[in-house]
Amino acid sequence: MLRDGSLGKAYLITAQPLLLGVALCGVAGIAFGIGMGLSRTVEWLSLPVIIILQAAPMAAIIPLLTYMYGIGLTSKVLAVIMLAAPVIVMNSYKGIRNTPPSLLQMCRSFQGTRAQEVLKIVLPHAAALIFTGLRLGLAMGFIGIVIAELLITPTGIGDLISYHSSTADYSKMFATIASVVAVAAISLHLLQLLERRLFP
């Protein structure tokens, strides 16, 4: 199979936009989700849009990115962000909104300020769901990067898959695809273990 450098090199290329996209989207998405959770106005403006974005087949828009940003790294990072952002934002938002009212009342009964409420109760409680959001965001990121690489211009793993497909080298194509699924599955599983460790 592909013990030569080609598989490794391909992953290195693919990993860049994937990790970059998820990282950017993670920071911004979490911040935005928290904003949505804490402010009714932000929630009012954003929730319908986020819900629609979650249900929407974003894949249709990916080719459009090419016109805007060319075929380079930017488009691919944007593809990852577009697919991963809604789920990260939703989970952060839900984590904030689902704070048990009992804990909030308890804090108020000891005359905690709103800032204390947010820092000591809302955010620590939301941490578990925020992490889940990141994990799901990574899963969506995988999906985004694969679609981007198959649709925009092949680079990295998408390139390998298309190339082997076009040269009818199906065993290699199959192997590459299997490796993608495996990498996705393993990294997500590891994150899930980490999640269970951190948030029993």
Add this chain to the structure above:
Amino acid sequence: MIVEVRNVSKTYDNGRGEETHALRDVNLTFPKGQLSTLLGPSGCGKTTLLKIIAGLIPRNAGEVLVKGKPVDGPGPERAFVFQDFALLPWATVLRNVAFGLELRGMPRPEREQVARKYIAEVGLKGFEQRYPAQLSGGMRQRVGLARALAVDADIILMDEPFSSVDEQTRRKFQEDLLDLLRHHQKTVIFVTHSIEEAAYLSDQIALLSPRPGRVSKIVRPNVDHSRSPDEIRRDQGYLDTVDEIWGMLRQYV
């Protein structure tokens, strides 16, 4: 009278124009240093009233006076013990007990020292580094109680604190609570639906009737608390009080 409730009313609007009168024109006074109970069937507004006294729920009419001054929100002289414990699941027992002090900005070493003292007083010595998930229901409520004691409030408000634990633990708790209160001069306002519990613990019981919630009677049990718990439960004064109260409440069930 350390707490006075005057003409307090509370209505809930269910959004469809229908109003529920949770409380109507409630007048009560609570003597300092005594344990008073709000007793009644579900839906009579006792928890609502307690939370209004605590300043956690706004009232629609009337006023609440604490030490002679009207109050609108929570204050350092009142501490609340919650029915579902309301412990931070991600914090240790030590941090949970110290939480009230943490919110006030007391420095860490100081507040941990205070917390340790009360942890020992409620019988949880050695459990400081445990997490709530590792504790039984009874132990969790002890943490809640320790937290309320730690802030050194004059008035402790307890919302059905023992209803989430089993009967045996509950009895032990009641005994321990009375013990604890002998050492600390606190005023306690207690909410329960258990007649036996009210008769056993209280110096004064306010019976509330439901829909709309109002005070129907005040009973002062004639129970000699210097005797042993088991003797008290067979004491004639105690048994008479229980019967009397049940006679008044049964029409609401």
Add this chain to the structure above:
Amino acid sequence: MKMVFSLIVWAVLWEIAGRLKLSTIVPPFSAVIEAMFEIAPTEKFGKAAIITLRSFGLGMLFALLIGIPLGIVMARVRGVGRLLGMWVNIFVSAPISALVPILMAVVGIGETTVVVTVFLFAVFVITLDTQVGITHADRSLVEMGRSFGATRSQLYSKILVWSALPEILAGVRLGAIRGVKGVVIGQLLVAIIGVGELFEVYSNNFLMEEFWALVVIVFLFAFAISEAIAALERRVEYYAASR
């Protein structure tokens, strides 16, 4: 104010952004709406819609016919659950689009492949949620049924499936959303037919109004299906809380 109305704010912003020509690919909202009404009645769109709906419908049908029973079996038969569980879990979050080239190689280039794509996108989440629903179905209800002499099939049809219905419907809703994504991706990658073809044509020829109009239509479709199932879920919800 109800939250849906914030979309009006967005529509206005879109309109402004379009008029100010902030970006070459963003036409004003009004132009997009106009285009929507222009392309919807056309024959071209009608044909594309039928092809797409057909692939979507078939793929979803298979996903339901296989996913739900499979989920039930996985929940009730221990061995099967453990054996297949790992695979279902892997594929539920996996980039299924990566599998599309294999499908193309094996099944060929055509509508069938798109149907299979829809199926694959939807089936795993349906299976998983069904399994979870049945597993967590109220045990005491099952015991009650048995104590009154219910047969195996009665237990399933009268108790288990109903008890698990909220979760099953949730899985179906997620499956439908994924199915829409599947049909779009399938059509973009595999056979350029249906709405996928239209997307290609519009974007290649830079017909931005039409492109966004189609985007809105597809998004609305996905949303409508999701909400329809959500409405079903809400009708079932009333007993979910008291389980």
